Amino acid sequence: MTTARTTPMMHGSNSLPAMDIASLIHPQTDLSAHGTRGPNIMARGHGIEIVDAQGKSYIEGAAGLWCASLGFGNERLARVAYEQMRDIGYYHLYRHTSLAPAIELASRLLAIAPVPMSKVLLQCSGSEANDTAVKLAWYYWHAMGQPQRRKIIARTASYHGSTVASVSLSGKPDMHADFALPLPGFLHTDFPHYYREHRDGESEEEFSARLAKNLEALILTEGPDTVAAFWAEPVMGAGGAVLPPAGYFEAVQAVLGKYDILFVADEVVCGFGRTGAMWGSTTYSLKPDMISSAKALSAAMAPISALLVNERIYQAMLRESEKLGSFAHGYTYAGHPMAAAVALETLKIYEEIDIVRKVRQVAPRFLERLAALADHPLVGDARGVGLIGGVEIVADKRTRAVFPASARVPACLDEAARRNGVILRFIGNRVAFSPPMIITEAEIDELFDRFTAALDSTAAMLKAA
Ligand SMILES: Cc1ncc(COP(=O)(O)O)c(C=O)c1O
Numbered sequence: 001m002t003t004a005r006t007t008p009m010m011h012g013s014n015s016l017p018a019m020d021i022a023s024l025i026h027p028q029t030d031l032s033a034h035g036t037r038g039p040n041i042m043a044r045g046h047g048i049e050i051v052d053a054q055g056k057s058y059i060e061g062a063a064g065l066w067c068a069s070l071g072f073g074n075e076r077l078a079r080v081a082y083e084q085m086r087d088i089g090y091y092h093l094y095r096h097t098s099l100a101p102a103i104e105l106a107s108r109l110l111a112i113a114p115v116p117m118s119k120v121l122l123q124c125s126g127s128e129a130n131d132t133a134v135k136l137a138w139y140y141w142h143a144m145g146q147p148q149r150r151k152i153i154a155r156t157a158s159y160h161g162s163t164v165a166s167v168s169l170s171g172k173p174d175m176h177a178d179f180a181l182p183l184p185g186f187l188h189t190d191f192p193h194y195y196r197e198h199r200d201g202e203s204e205e206e207f208s209a210r211l212a213k214n215l216e217a218l219i220l221t222e223g224p225d226t227v228a229a230f231w232a233e234p235v236m237g238a239g240g241a242v243l244p245p246a247g248y249f250e251a252v253q254a255v256l257g258k259y260d261i262l263f264v265a266d267e268v269v270c271g272f273g274r275t276g277a278m279w280g281s282t283t284y285s286l287k288p289d290m291i292s293s294a295k296a297l298s299a300a301m302a303p304i305s306a307l308l309v310n311e312r313i314y315q316a317m318l319r320e321s322e323k324l325g326s327f328a329h330g331y332t333y334a335g336h337p338m339a340a341a342v343a344l345e346t347l348k349i350y351e352e353i354d355i356v357r358k359v360r361q362v363a364p365r366f367l368e369r370l371a372a373l374a375d376h377p378l379v380g381d382a383r384g385v386g387l388i389g390g391v392e393i394v395a396d397k398r399t400r401a402v403f404p405a406s407a408r409v410p411a412c413l414d415e416a417a418r419r420n421g422v423i424l425r426f427i428g429n430r431v432a433f434s435p436p437m438i439i440t441e442a443e444i445d446e447l448f449d450r451f452t453a454a455l456d457s458t459a460a461m462l463k464a465a
Helices: 002-006 016-023 031-037 075-087 100-112 126-143 164-169 204-222 248-258 311-324 337-353 355-375 409-419 441-464
Strands: 042-046 049-052 057-060 119-123 151-155 186-189 227-232 262-266 290-293 305-309 379-385 388-393 425-427 430-433
Touching: 057 441, 075 337, 100 119, 100 305, 100 337, 119 126, 126 164, 126 227, 126 262, 126 290, 126 305, 126 311, 151 164, 151 204, 164 186, 186 204, 204 227, 204 248, 227 248, 248 262, 305 311, 337 355, 355 379, 355 388, 355 441, 388 409, 409 425, 409 441
Parallel strands: 151 186, 151 227, 227 262, 262 290
Antiparallel strands: 042 049, 049 057, 119 305, 290 305, 379 388, 388 430, 425 430
């Protein structure tokens, strides 16, 4: 009977875990297992640590979902949110109405953009930013007299969000299955994961050139005049913290330029210092037409995202708006005063503490400890940039073979890491690191010491099995 599964014995029916099981659907969760396992309720946080309802403290090595850039709990941001809620609470940006925090935020974002950008659209999430960008890519080509340019190319294993369009961009079959997605016209080119996908003897540059050639072949097969835009995260987050191989974006951007295809950089994970520059686009010399950003934009303390568009896109929007009488798009909470004020204050904090310098100061230690993991028998690959990195768990370092799924090695490692007081992001056979950007060198050592202990105990368990 389902009731036996959905009411765990260890909790009374009025307990929070029981109420959770009875009432809440969790994203990206095995719903069936949740009925017996119940939730791990997080109670509070401070600095890089999060504390659960049982009082157990963890180093949050993934900054939640790559987003808690300033760590957990923040008096200054709380005060700003409080003041906005006290003074106005809500108003919108529709029909020429405006709000000071939204104006200042947009203007500040344009000032720090990695390439010249013209205007900013505000939404509540990374998914909505990418969704909006999909609409704008279509709108743009309509304005340009090429409405047949509808196809969008993203990459296998990329992640751009969960809304209908942004998950269609995402190259994640598990997120498409039984939703009858992706939508038609959303195409996926190669996963640029050198370690796993390169051929024997192929250098990173050769691998990049092959992928760019494949992209060009896909564009030619589909018809260049049917392709609207190409999407990429500078460093792939939910694909497993995968860095672009040497020469990749140079080769890809040359192809996009050849066929006049718009380029959208998804900076939702990389933006605001993560890669050791303010933007991943700066780290990898990207020249996007649109940039989606969220997460660290507000240090994850308020739900807000920003889509930056260049003058080329804006001029097309202007023409369409003149033709149709209005730019017929919008969200109730776009530019919400509390969220915009928190984001603006977050950008002020980044400036005051010089977040980019801070990341650069500790990145060598982070990258050194990350690279050292490659010596462990369970680790096949370990690479990072700035304060983001991924390691790949393998059964055989020489052949790069992975453990059979039935061995549940990543799940055991995740459990061991949590037992050792560290939370990381497990993605298939990869483990992603993206700690809060306020992390110190001593905390980096503690994070890697705990993870290494988890690796050792998992290796010992496998040996004993
Ligand atoms: C690169 C990237 N783009 C977009 C998104 C979607 O953002 P959100 O969950 O705020 O909708 C994510 C979320 O993890 C992401 O990693």
